[in-house]
């Protein structure tokens with residue numbers, strides 16, 4: 484994860500759920516741009532973008548959001564990206 488981009492967001496963090504194998508699944512929601520990311524606390528599964536309900540988005544969206552610095556405002560385009568849920572069956 485590009486640390487510089489990550490730190491430009493103003494995250495509030497909450498725990499979505501917990502499993503013995505993977506630890507806490509954490510949601511990071513930015514107060515400024517509204518973008519959400521998720522990761523596990525224990526294992527290094529990387530970071531992925533999520534919608535407001537904590538559902539994983541397509542990796543294209545994850546890659547784009549992780550590569551960008553915080554837009555600072557809520558972007559209209561993000562609403563479209565937030566509908567691009569990752570196909571859970573394909574995982």
Ligand SMILES: [Zn+2]
Pocket residue numbers: 491492493513514515516517518553554555
């Ligand atoms: Zn942000």
